[in-house]
Amino acid sequence: MGALEKGLLVIEALGAGTPKLTLSGVARRIGITRAAARRHLLTLVELGYAESNGKLFWLAPRVLRLGSGYIIAAPLPKLAQPVLDRIGERTRETASIAILEANDIVFLAHSLRRGILAANTQIGVRVPAFCTAMGRVMLAHLDDVKIEEFLEASEIRKLTVKTMTSRQDLLQEIRKVRADGYSISDEEIEIGLRSIAVPITNSRGQVVAAMSVSLQAGRMGVSDMIERLLPELEAGRREIVRLI
Amino acid sequence: MGALEKGLLVIEALGAGTPKLTLSGVARRIGITRAAARRHLLTLVELGYAESNGKLFWLAPRVLRLGSGYIIAAPLPKLAQPVLDRIGERTRETASIAILEANDIVFLAHSLRRGILAANTQIGVRVPAFCTAMGRVMLAHLDDVKIEEFLEASEIRKLTVKTMTSRQDLLQEIRKVRADGYSISDEEIEIGLRSIAVPITNSRGQVVAAMSVSLQAGRMGVSDMIERLLPELEAGRREIVRLI
DNA sequence: TTAAAGCGTGCGTAATGCGTACAAAATCTG
DNA sequence: CAGATTTTGTACGCATTACGCACGCTTTAA
Incomplete structure (x- = not known):
């Protein structure tokens, strides 16, 4: 056809x-x-x-009728929304879920906002996957060959001075994420923006999305994020995986 | 084809x-x-x-690639963004633009958020046009026959106790909007949410979008909205129309 | 001013997508 | 529970559709 x-x-x-x-x-x-x-x-x-x-x-x-249908019809955002809201409330930061689409992540849902939200995080917005915590955490569950193919296909460009752009380094970093089970993007997308993300799997164990908490860099350091935000994300992740 | x-x-x-x-x-x-x-x-x-x-x-x-392209590619959101931001800053409320698509309005852009935003106002979100200030202000520039056709085709339902649902009353209200040049939705979409909207026209005078300010009902009464918010919207409208 | 490259459009032909007809489930009913 | 009936999914021959070539026009370069 x-x-x-x-x-x-x-x-x-x-x-x-x-x-x-x-x-x-x-x-x-x-x-x-x-x-x-x-x-x-x-x-x-x-x-x-x-x-x-x-x-x-x-x-x-x-x-708009074509694309928005997916977001409206997709079951994941609906069932994840209460979890996002709870994480948002408990951490007082913005929680989001996103999926991998081509070379980008696409935001599907956010927690109800408290305080100012980073500019480019609205539903449906696309961000290059290679430099985001959510993107890396979803890539980490591919095998190395696929990851290299992905990086090869991606247009790798510096979004900030901190953006990692060497394909070698990125592969290494994604391998590390695979071992850790979470990923952190430290001002690689936008100066002043830090995120931490975990993968969301379906009942067959396949990674279908990622969930993250994002905050202004001044509010919390990387080690605090792991200590305080990661447990919240992990709890949310378990809950969503159970619902899927 | x-x-x-x-x-x-x-x-x-x-x-x-x-x-x-x-x-x-x-x-x-x-x-x-x-x-x-x-x-x-x-x-x-x-x-x-x-x-x-x-x-x-x-x-x-x-x-998602199909629909999001429009929002990314559309020129209106880009050129309206600074105007929205300025209105948002001056009024300390949320300013938005939307277009009419079938029976709904679709949000295309918002001011940078200060404070809490009403839940269902994110880019790409659809809301029935008949009960929104932005919808009515766009409908007002059609002739009565078209408006009646529109109302006939719309699924008119009560979103709140205040939602106007009689097609007679709605036509009357839209006629009033046509005369006034602005429209107010007073808790017709969601209890606690008031909006005021003006139309955006292109260089040929056709209505292509609407711009609104929304706020929590407790913050301002209807007459204050006309007195304090409408001039801001009018100024923004003129600026955008000049840029189009 | 002329040549060349690029662009949009009409037309005959081959392949594509059409609906009918059939098989397999699912549902109803006595 | 078995037969009847409706509903669902699939294969196939034919008519229509979409294909790309070729033409004429416009814009750019020499």
Whole structure:
């Protein structure tokens, strides 16, 4: 069913990066002929998923129905929400769960907020996995070959001066996470932001998500995080795994 | 290009309501033959947008790439963000923008949060338009016939005891909003939540979004909101309209 | 000013997706 | 509990759909 595949790729192409694209731009980006791109774009416009001025094409709000469905329908956020809220209340910090999608983590739920929340942590937001505690904790349960493939496919870039960018070091770090059972990102995403994360497994033991607590760097040091936040996360993790 | 159309409908069907659906269930819900539903579902599974155990089908995280693209790529949230932040800072309340999508409003951006935020206001979240200030302010710029059609198509239900549910009254209220140029929702969405909203127009004068300030009912009365918050919103509105 | 490269579009053809018809479950009923 | 009946999932031949080539036009470079 090629039409569906290409159409979805077109939507992804329009959603990634440049907001408005020309017909040929879309064709080039996903490697199809211009004629095909044209047919798909015109169809998407007709269906209301895209808009056009005849020259450029861009996404219409209707595509929100496609993605948001997952977040609404997914069972994990619902059953994890009370656990997140409790952790948030007990630690007075922000607790979140996220999943791995391509090279990014995607936030699915947060604890009810107390105090100011870091800017880029809202539901549906994507952050490169390689530099986040949640990302590493999910990667740690892959075998080394897969991890290397993942790192190879990732666009590794410095988000802060502290971001680890050597693929060698990252593999080493993820191996360490695998042994520890948790991961910490110390200002690697944003200066002033520290996170600690644990994996969430389904009943068959497969890692399906990660849960984290994030805080301003000034509030707690790394060793305190392990001592005070990790037990909370572990308790929450056990509870969620039981519910899944 | 029927395959694409039906495939997208299948995704929407899987995303709406029941998280897991059977093949025939999908077919029934969108009015296609079971054979067609089967082909589309199998393709979606193969492409990684859906998952299945052979009997039931559900969405895979990959669909997040489709919807989130719009929010990331849309220009409005980006250029409105500083305005929202300024309003948030000056009023010490939460400022948001949203668009109208089908029968709902969808939040696209918020001011940086100070204090506690109402639970169901995160980016991408949908709320029925008929009972929100932002929804009504966007509806007000349609003609009466369209508004009646909209109300007819909406599932009007009481979210709180204060929710206005008579289609007559709602039309009347929206007419009033049209005259006033702003709209207030007084605990119609959630007890304890008041909002005031103004429309955002593009350079051709078409209403493309709405901007609001929301607050806990205890903090400010309706007349104070008009007196103190509306001027801020108006100033922000002018600024955004200039930038569009 | 001309050449060249890039872009969007119409058209005949081959493959794709269509619905019908059948088999297998699941559900109802006496 | 067995037969009847509805409901569900699957295979196949045909018609439609989507494919890419080729053409004409626009924009960029020489």
